[in-house]
Amino acid sequence: MAWTPAEQPDSFEFDDISEKEIAKILSKYPEERKASGTLPLLYIVQDQLKRETGHAWIPLVAMDLIAARLAVPSVRVYEVASFYTMFNTKPVGKYHLQICTTTSCWLRGSDDVVAACKKAAGVKEFGETSEDGLFTLSHVECLGACANAPILQVNDDYYEDMNGPRTEAVIDALRAGEDPAPGPSTGRLSSAPEGGRKTLLEETSPRSSGE
Amino acid sequence: MVKVLVDGTPVDVPAGSSALQACEAAGKEIPRFCYHERLSVAGNCRMCLVQVVRAPKLVASCGFPVAEGMQILTDTDVVRRARRAVMEFLLINHPLDCPICDQGGECDLQDQAYGYGSGVSRYQEAKRAVTDKELGPLVKTVMTRCIQCSRCVRFSTEVAGTPELGIVSRGENAEVTTYVEKALTSELSGNLIDICPVGALTAKPTAFRARSWEYKKTDSIDVMDAVGTNIQIQARGAEVMRIVPRINDEVNEEWLSDKGRFSVDGLKKRRLDHPWVRVHGKLHKASWQDTLVSMARRFEGISGDRIGAIAGDLCDVESLCALKDLMTALGSSHTDCRQDGAWYDMRSRSGYLFNSGITGIDEADALLLIGSIPRHEAPVLNARIRKQYLHKGRGGFPVASIGALPVDLTYNVDVLGEGPEVLTRLLDGSEAFAEVLKTAKRPMIILGHGALTRPDAQAVYEATLQLAYQTGVITQDWNGLNILHTAASRVGALDIGFVPGSRGFAVTNMLRGGVEILWLLGADDFPLDKISKDTFVIYQGHHGDAAAARADIILPGAAYTEKSGTYVNTAGEVQRALRAVFPPGQAREDWQIIRAFSEVAGHPLPYDSVEALRARMAKVNPVFSNAGTEIAPAPQSVTDSSVSKGTAEFNNARIRPVIDDYYQTNSISRASLTMAECSRVYGPMRAVAAE
Numbered sequence: 079m080a081w082t083p084a085e086q087p088d089s090f091e092f093d094d095i096s097e098k099e100i101a102k103i104l105s106k107y108p109e110e111r112k113a114s115g116t117l118p119l120l121y122i123v124q125d126q127l128k129r130e131t132g133h134a135w136i137p138l139v140a141m142d143l144i145a146a147r148l149a150v151p152s153v154r155v156y157e158v159a160s161f162y163t164m165f166n167t168k169p170v171g172k173y174h175l176q177i178c179t180t181t182s183c184w185l186r187g188s189d190d191v192v193a194a195c196k197k198a199a200g201v202k203e204f205g206e207t208s209e210d211g212l213f214t215l216s217h218v219e220c221l222g223a224c225a226n227a228p229i230l231q232v233n234d235d236y237y238e239d240m241n242g243p244r245t246e247a248v249i250d251a252l253r254a255g256e257d258p259a260p261g262p263s264t265g266r267l268s269s270a271p272e273g274g275r276k277t278l279l280e281e282t283s284p285r286s287s288g289e
Numbered sequence: 290m291v292k293v294l295v296d297g298t299p300v301d302v303p304a305g306s307s308a309l310q311a312c313e314a315a316g317k318e319i320p321r322f323c324y325h326e327r328l329s330v331a332g333n334c335r336m337c338l339v340q341v342v343r344a345p346k347l348v349a350s351c352g353f354p355v356a357e358g359m360q361i362l363t364d365t366d367v368v369r370r371a372r373r374a375v376m377e378f379l380l381i382n383h384p385l386d387c388p389i390c391d392q393g394g395e396c397d398l399q400d401q402a403y404g405y406g407s408g409v410s411r412y413q414e415a416k417r418a419v420t421d422k423e424l425g426p427l428v429k430t431v432m433t434r435c436i437q438c439s440r441c442v443r444f445s446t447e448v449a450g451t452p453e454l455g456i457v458s459r460g461e462n463a464e465v466t467t468y469v470e471k472a473l474t475s476e477l478s479g480n481l482i483d484i485c486p487v488g489a490l491t492a493k494p495t496a497f498r499a500r501s502w503e504y505k506k507t508d509s510i511d512v513m514d515a516v517g518t519n520i521q522i523q524a525r526g527a528e529v530m531r532i533v534p535r536i537n538d539e540v541n542e543e544w545l546s547d548k549g550r551f552s553v554d555g556l557k558k559r560r561l562d563h564p565w566v567r568v569h570g571k572l573h574k575a576s577w578q579d580t581l582v583s584m585a586r587r588f589e590g591i592s593g594d595r596i597g598a599i600a601g602d603l604c605d606v607e608s609l610c611a612l613k614d615l616m617t618a619l620g621s622s623h624t625d626c627r628q629d630g631a632w633y634d635m636r637s638r639s640g641y642l643f644n645s646g647i648t649g650i651d652e653a654d655a656l657l658l659i660g661s662i663p664r665h666e667a668p669v670l671n672a673r674i675r676k677q678y679l680h681k682g683r684g685g686f687p688v689a690s691i692g693a694l695p696v697d698l699t700y701n702v703d704v705l706g707e708g709p710e711v712l713t714r715l716l717d718g719s720e721a722f723a724e725v726l727k728t729a730k731r732p733m734i735i736l737g738h739g740a741l742t743r744p745d746a747q748a749v750y751e752a753t754l755q756l757a758y759q760t761g762v763i764t765q766d767w768n769g770l771n772i773l774h775t776a777a778s779r780v781g782a783l784d785i786g787f788v789p790g791s792r793g794f795a796v797t798n799m800l801r802g803g804v805e806i807l808w809l810l811g812a813d814d815f816p817l818d819k820i821s822k823d824t825f826v827i828y829q830g831h832h833g834d835a836a837a838a839r840a841d842i843i844l845p846g847a848a849y850t851e852k853s854g855t856y857v858n859t860a861g862e863v864q865r866a867l868r869a870v871f872p873p874g875q876a877r878e879d880w881q882i883i884r885a886f887s888e889v890a891g892h893p894l895p896y897d898s899v900e901a902l903r904a905r906m907a908k909v910n911p912v913f914s915n916a917g918t919e920i921a922p923a924p925q926s927v928t929d930s931s932v933s934k935g936t937a938e939f940n941n942a943r944i945r946p947v948i949d950d951y952y953q954t955n956s957i958s959r960a961s962l963t964m965a966e967c968s969r970v971y972g973p974m975r976a977v978a979a980e
Contacts, residue, residue, distance in 0.1 A: 110683060138469065151452035156468040160457035 081211025425472025450699025517858025555961030562874025593620020605854025622790030661737020
């Protein structure tokens with residue numbers, strides 16, 4: 079059965095987990111500067127929707143609620159939420175595939191990752207959601223992990239050093255309900271050089287280096 | 290002061306000025322789009338780039354503070370090349386639709402493209418297009434033309450106090466929008482059209498009607514409220530096409546209320562353009578000659594004390610003076626300008642003025658509103674209160690109100706109560722706000738017509754005056770007891786003495802059958818059904834509004850755009866309006882009609898030119914002797930500090946707002962289709978809020 083994205087709900091309430099988070103966030107700011115809580119509160123809403131519906135997004139009524147809670151005009155929250163690609167103002171699939179297509183990733187082959195995503199997830203264009211409602215494909219700007227380019231971000235996890243086949247494998251695993259391990263997909267440790275160490279190869283005792 | 294060199298010219302500017310202000314002080318014109326001197330600095334258009342010696346790169350002069358000895362170069366090759374580059378970027382996504390754009394001819398982008406635009410475009414890619422936004426009945430949008438200067442966002446957030454516009458998304462997708470489609474709720478939304486430097490926001494009611502260079506421009510004064518906003522009437526041929534504000538820092542800065550701007554179409558509808566005489570119960574068209582003669586015949590044998598006159602809210606002082614003189618000549622002292630039944634302290638001029646002056650708001654540090662809703666009664670003045678509220682910062686400008694507020698005033702207001710008994714509590718100190726007024730350096734009270742039109746107005750006024758003395762609202766060098774009027778003609782009428790003389794009747798007595806002949810000078814806003822049946826009613830005015838239907842004789846007069854008139858605003862400033870167009874058909878300037886009738890009735894008035902009439906006005910009240918120029922401020926302090934203890938008691942009724950529907954308050958705005966549409970769009974919300 080084809081997935082239809084959720085409509086804008088008529089109402090929204092923070093649940094207990096969110097309320098606890100909000101209390102923690104707002105305690106960081108003085109009362110008259112609580113507008114600073116806009117970004118964290120948007121995340122809280124998105125997480126709550128993810129918990130409740132499996133789809134992480136921020137409905138309009140929730141933005142209004144945040145605005146009321148932080149005593150700022152609603153339009154200020156709309157501005158923030160629409161500015162950042164981290165916030166989804168429309169429902170997205172269960173797995174939000176975010177591909178960095180900025181220079182470093184593109185040079186290292188992000189085009190292959192995009193093609194693999196489209197093929198494996200069954201979507202044609204960026205911004206589309208697959209028919210089963212599992213995958214939404216987005217392109218995002220630099221994710222700040224150029225040393226492990228190209229990057230595929232799935233929800234909150236970075237899958238690094240991707241290429242076409244490994245991307246397809248990750249997506250197939252996700253479709254099968256598995257939980258593929260995030261991080262470098264080539265087996266290296268974080269951003270250490272491929273194929274082992276290139277420097278500091280000699281063993282030196284701490285004594286001999288100086289005093 | 291800081292000394293700066295602009296292109297080698299030394300100028301002194303106050304510390305904290307921006308480089309742009311220094312350049313202007315030196316007489317250099319700096320191109321700009323986002324910078325507006327009455328809004329916060331955004332610095333996002335980059336058009337105002339200048340070179341500062343020893344700065345590593347060009348700086349945006351609008352947001353760059355001056356320093357002692359700074360050398361600014363505004364016209365070097367580098368600067369010009371940079372501005373050309375900025376212009377090229379701005380024009381990349383700007384459509385080339387000037388021929389069908391209403392801003393054409395008065396467009397900042399167009400003008401500056403002459404200076405910095407390239408003749409050809411190097412841009413080959415597709416231009417972006419942006420969906421238009423629906424912002425209500427007044428502001429039309431063509432968002433593809435928007436250059437994202439964010440002036441409108443800052444205006445609605447800062448000046449209007451209705452933060453509804455924002456810039457959402459980013460990069461190429463960024464756009465100015467309300468996000469959720471809604472009509473702008475500000476009474477100052479027309480000013481968005483003026484501040485928009487391109488054709489993205491234009492006037493919806495006058496879309497595609499005329500070009501800016503076709504207008505004949507005439508300086509005038511707005512009569513839709515009592516602020517006396519300085520306006521420019523722009524007419525083409527015999528038709529007033531639009532009204533825009535003029536800059537006057539003492540009065541309106543550079544804003545104009547929506548009613549003042551968009552009521553213009555009401556000037557063409559329901560006009561009285563011919564004299565009418567009621568014969569056998571039906572109104573018939575008649576010539577001026579016949580009308581005046583039959584009127585004079587009706588006056589025959591009627592003693593002066595059976596004749597009365599009521600003046601409306603839009604009258605110029607000239608016609609009021611002429612009518613008052615005519616009434617005196619006929620032996621009547623029944624003249625009244627207070628059709629709403631307001632009560633004023635007539636002992637001195639300061640009893641009915643906005644004594645601190647409108648600029649006094651810029652000094653105030655505490656405010657008590659009594660029966661006033663400035664957002665509806667005087668939107669431009671309300672913006673000034675908001676400006677001071679923002680300027681003073683958090684808690685620096687406490688505002689309280691006696692009387693419920695049906696609308697958000699755009700600043701925090703503490704409602705102390707809904708009836709005048711709050712004054713008693715303020716006087717005995719049991720209400721904490723009395724202490725706030727006392728500790729403030731420049732406390733201010735605005736007493737509105739919600740209080741002054743009550744039956745116990747005198748008691749309210751006297752209690753307020755007592756409070757003013759007690760809390761330092763009135764001191765030797767400060768008089769912060771302000772009356773906020775709602776009628777443009779009211780202060781002028783009070784100044785010229787258009788009030789009942791000794792043993793004269795006020796409005797209620799005139800209506801109750803106290804007079805046989807009732808002359809209504811543009812008076813529509815009082816209970817007409819209370820006019821006793823056998824009263825002979827003469828209606829002199831410009832619109833076939835409520836009162837014209839009741840009239841036995843209709844004398845077609847001129848609207849404010851069609852006569853040269855004197856108006857006195859709520860702060861007592863005497864201002865002169867000029868004639869933009871001629872009255873339609875047989876309609877004539879009001880004072881001339883009265884003068885003509887005086888001749889026919891055998892009591893000719895001793896002036897037959899407007900100069901002579903103005904000389905007469907100056908004799909009645911010296912404030913009129915130098916209209917149009919700076920006049921001495923009203924006496925700052927009431928000398929009579931021994932306030933008479935009012936014998937009248939408060940009644941405990943709630944204070945009601947005087948304006949139910951901001952968009953329709955007088956005969957012109959009621960005739961305007963634009964205002965009717967606004968009333969339809971915004972009306973229900975107001976009605977709910979007023980409950």
